[in-house]
Each structure stands twice: as structure tokens, then as C-alpha cells.
Amino acid sequence: MIPLPKKFSEEEKEEIKKIHPPFVAKKILELNARPEINDQIPTHIEDFYPLYLSIWKISNKAYQEQYWGKQGQWGDNYGETTLTFEEDAEAVLDTSDYAVDMTVKQREMLQKLLDMVLEYDGDKNTPLSRYGENDQAIIDDPKWQEIGKYARLVYEELSGDDLDAWEKQRENPVS
Numbered sequence: 001m002i003p004l005p006k007k008f009s010e011e012e013k014e015e016i017k018k019i020h021p022p023f024v025a026k027k028i029l030e031l032n033a034r035p036e037i038n039d040q041i042p043t044h045i046e047d048f049y050p051l052y053l054s055i056w057k058i059s060n061k062a063y064q065e066q067y068w069g070k071q072g073q074w075g076d077n078y079g080e081t082t083l084t085f086e087e088d089a090e091a092v093l094d095t096s097d098y099a100v101d102m103t104v105k106q107r108e109m110l111q112k113l114l115d116m117v118l119e120y121d122g123d124k125n126t127p128l129s130r131y132g133e134n135d136q137a138i139i140d141d142p143k144w145q146e147i148g149k150y151a152r153l154v155y156e157e158l159s160g161d162d163l164d165a166w167e168k169q170r171e172n173p174v175s
Helices: 010-019 022-033 035-039 049-059 061-067 078-093 104-122 135-140 142-159 163-171
Strands: none
Touching (some): 022 142, 049 078, 049 142, 104 142, 135 142
């Protein structure tokens, strides 16, 4: 028998809500409370939590500066984020087996973001950073920052979150 994942403590739940935007935090908590959801076949765009998370990471320079490029420490990096995004976006956009339920606008925006990331990743002028070794150069690259701005729009379109309002609320929490 496979053991169930550890349920989050109240402190862990609050930390998840503090770090992640509302849609992503809700999905993390939902998957922890109901791990059987992972056994269901995803059919709606909302079912692809890792895709949302990677889009948000692409859109968030503050996250990148805090977590990318740790090289061996707990963290994340450009290579892992873009690989997850590219694989998940391609799977969602591939309609050869079945079409994932989303609006035409969502599909078009996701395709455009995928094209932008693939073009950037394949550009010989983009610093190679598979393990975080050049993440700061990517974070500071104006071309990457433009991709991040568009990723923010895509994230908001897919999730319904207002990232400006969420960030403002995080900076000035109501006591």
C-alpha cells in the first residue's frame, strides 16, 4: 500500500498562500487534501496545475531572483521551469488524442507564449543555463523580461487571478 502524502499543517498552508498566487495556492492545497485528483484524466485547462505554476514563475521576476540559480541548494532554475512549461504547454495544445477544454483566446495566448519561450530557449544568444549557472543573466535579459510580461497576461487569463491586486495585498496585508 502506498502511503498518503503528509497533510499540510496550518503554518504550511499559510506559507503556501503567502508565496503563491490564489489559483496556484488553491490547487496546491486541494491536491494535498485530495491526492486522488492526480489519478483523474485532465480534460480542462484548470486541471493542469504545473502549467499554471510554471507560467507564473516565468512571469515573476521576484520569484526568479529569490529561487533560481541556487545550483545545488533548494530552489528552482530557468531550465527546470522552461522544460516543465514547454512539455505541459505542448501536451495541452496537442489535440491529436483529445482537446483540453479552454477558450479560443486562452489557447491562442498559450500558443503564443510557448512560441516565445521556445524561440528564446533556442536563440544562440540566450545564455545556456540548464542548472542555474546563468540564471541571473537570463533574469536581467530585456527579452526575457518581455516574455515575463506576456506570461503574466497569460497567467491572469487562464487563472482569473489579478496579480497586481494579489501582490498589493501581500505587501499591505490587512491586520
